[in-house]
Amino acid sequence: MYNPKSLKAEEFISHEEILETLEYGEKNKHNAELIDSIIAKAKLRKGLSHREGAVLLDCDIPEKNEEIYKLAEQIKKDFYGNRIVMFAPLYLSNYCINGCVYCPYHAKNKHICRKKLTQEEIEKEVIALQDMGHKRLAIEAGEDPVNNPIEYILESIKTIYSIKHKNGAIRRVNVNIAATTVENYRKLKEAGIGTYILFQETYNKESYERLHPTGPKHNYAYHTEAMDRAMEGGIDDVGIGALFGLELYRYEFAGLLMHAEHLEAVHGVGPHTISVPRIRRADDINPDTFNNGIDDDTFAKLVACLRICVPYTGMIVSTRESRKCRERVLHLGISQISGASKTSVGGYAEPEPEEDNSAQFDVSDNRTLDEVVNWLMRLGYIPSFCTACYREGRTGDRFMSLCKAGQIQNCCHPNALMTLKEYLEDYASEDTKRIGEELIARELKTIPNEIVRKKATEYIDNIIHGKRDFRF
Numbered sequence: 001m002y003n004p005k006s007l008k009a010e011e012f013i014s015h016e017e018i019l020e021t022l023e024y025g026e027k028n029k030h031n032a033e034l035i036d037s038i039i040a041k042a043k044l045r046k047g048l049s050h051r052e053g054a055v056l057l058d059c060d061i062p063e064k065n066e067e068i069y070k071l072a073e074q075i076k077k078d079f080y081g082n083r084i085v086m087f088a089p090l091y092l093s094n095y096c097i098n099g100c101v102y103c104p105y106h107a108k109n110k111h112i113c114r115k116k117l118t119q120e121e122i123e124k125e126v127i128a129l130q131d132m133g134h135k136r137l138a139i140e141a142g143e144d145p146v147n148n149p150i151e152y153i154l155e156s157i158k159t160i161y162s163i164k165h166k167n168g169a170i171r172r173v174n175v176n177i178a179a180t181t182v183e184n185y186r187k188l189k190e191a192g193i194g195t196y197i198l199f200q201e202t203y204n205k206e207s208y209e210r211l212h213p214t215g216p217k218h219n220y221a222y223h224t225e226a227m228d229r230a231m232e233g234g235i236d237d238v239g240i241g242a243l244f245g246l247e248l249y250r251y252e253f254a255g256l257l258m259h260a261e262h263l264e265a266v267h268g269v270g271p272h273t274i275s276v277p278r279i280r281r282a283d284d285i286n287p288d289t290f291n292n293g294i295d296d297d298t299f300a301k302l303v304a305c306l307r308i309c310v311p312y313t314g315m316i317v318s319t320r321e322s323r324k325c326r327e328r329v330l331h332l333g334i335s336q337i338s339g340a341s342k343t344s345v346g347g348y349a350e351p352e353p354e355e356d357n358s359a360q361f362d363v364s365d366n367r368t369l370d371e372v373v374n375w376l377m378r379l380g381y382i383p384s385f386c387t388a389c390y391r392e393g394r395t396g397d398r399f400m401s402l403c404k405a406g407q408i409q410n411c412c413h414p415n416a417l418m419t420l421k422e423y424l425e426d427y428a429s430e431d432t433k434r435i436g437e438e439l440i441a442r443e444l445k446t447i448p449n450e451i452v453r454k455k456a457t458e459y460i461d462n463i464i465h466g467k468r469d470f471r472f
């Protein structure tokens with residue numbers, strides 16, 4: 001029944017295979033010999049299968065777990081250096097006809113404030129985001145063919161790309177909208193989107209159907225097969241994720257890896273990103289009513305094991321997580337974080353009035369972008385506003401083959417420094433600017449290729465003199 005090459009959801013995410021995987025992990029959690037051999041394989045940096053990953057996730061030998069954490073940290077350093085890519089979500093509309101029981105936008109919630117941004121409001125929001133320093137957005141909208149048809153999403157993307165305020169520009173728009181048709185994915189591709197993101201929420205079909213009792217999202221197969229349709233529509237970069245807390249985390253972990261294996265087997269390219277959101281409190285949602293919540297230690301182990309299993313895939317953590325938790329998982333594998341996020345519809349240009357409350361979930365990390373950038377640099381990271389790959393056409397398998405050959409490093413590091421420099425020149429506070437200048441001076445020296453080093457230094461000098469948008 002289990003077949004990663006199948007295009008049927010229940011065959012590439014086989015429930016029986018996941019159950020056997022969980023049993024295999026549980027049975028081998030003390031098997032030092034097997035764990036050693038899996039760690040040795042992981043050191044080759046070519047990834048691991050879902051079964052191998054499950055053994056590492058379940059492993060409860062403290063010394064082996066230390067090795068797992070160290071290896072995750074090393075792989076993170078090898079593939080991503082000390083760079084962290086920054087982005088912000090932009091909620092366009094919270095109209096939704098689905099009945100997801102964990103989300104306050106569910107159709108039966110009659111007291112939440114429903115909003116949909118007009119193109120003029122989007123313009124204001126984008127200017128506010130540009131004025132913070134953001135270059136990369138993830139747009140979000142509920143599923144509602146009347147209020148949020150694909151034409152509205154396409155028009156909004158066009159508006160976002162068209163706004164150039166002072167030195168600002170949104171250079172990459174990632175899209176997080178409901179599963180749709182190949183034709184609509186093709187339209188999104190033509191509109192120039194970056195990554196198409198869709199969270200599975202849970203890979204367990206029975207739970208999925210219970211948690212999505214009404215609306216088109218109830219259809220497990222249509223939702224689970226969405227990434228195949230997106231790729232058929234020409235979208236190269238897709239981002240998957242599961243909402244941790246709905247089902248057993250071990251089940252979702254295996255499901256995520258099987259989904260990645262499926263995309264690789266069918267399309268020759270795995271997911272561009274994996275997100276690991278955990279359920280948060282929101283309007284009429286109490287996370288305590290879901291009994292599969294995971295603590296911070298388990299969350300860290302999960303991130304570390306994903307990092308080891310899919311070394312080429314970016315990993316995202318949002319402002320759902322606290323500063324402390326984000327700090328911990330940054331070391332273990334996270335490569336992208338959001339900063340200064342608003343999870344309400346609008347709210348960047350002007351704070352949302354208290355009585356409105358259109359937010360999807362409570363934010364745990366409420367710091368400004370400048371504070372987040374400053375914090376990252378103090379931790380030794382380079383906050384990056386880079387969007388070069390998508391704009392240079394390095395997407396899908398082109399991106400992955402460069403990444404697997406270790407070549408992407410020659411672009412990411414100088415691009416991170418140049419985009420950070422733009423940020424420092426245009427938006428940073430005095431203190432952030434001071435720390436950033438020191439960091440750039442230090443990091444420039446570490447670029448091994450002399451030609452790239454000279455070019456990057458020259459570009460940075462040009463940025464000081466008012467020029468923008470250099471990239472490798």
Ligand code: SF4
Pocket residue numbers: 096097098099100103104105106107141142143178217
């Ligand atoms: S999770 Fe998405 S589809 Fe479900 S109710 Fe919320 S906005 Fe709608």
Ligand code: SF4
Pocket residue numbers: 085384386387388389390408411412413415
């Ligand atoms: S060069 Fe490409 S992979 Fe590297 S940070 Fe920029 S967009 Fe991402």
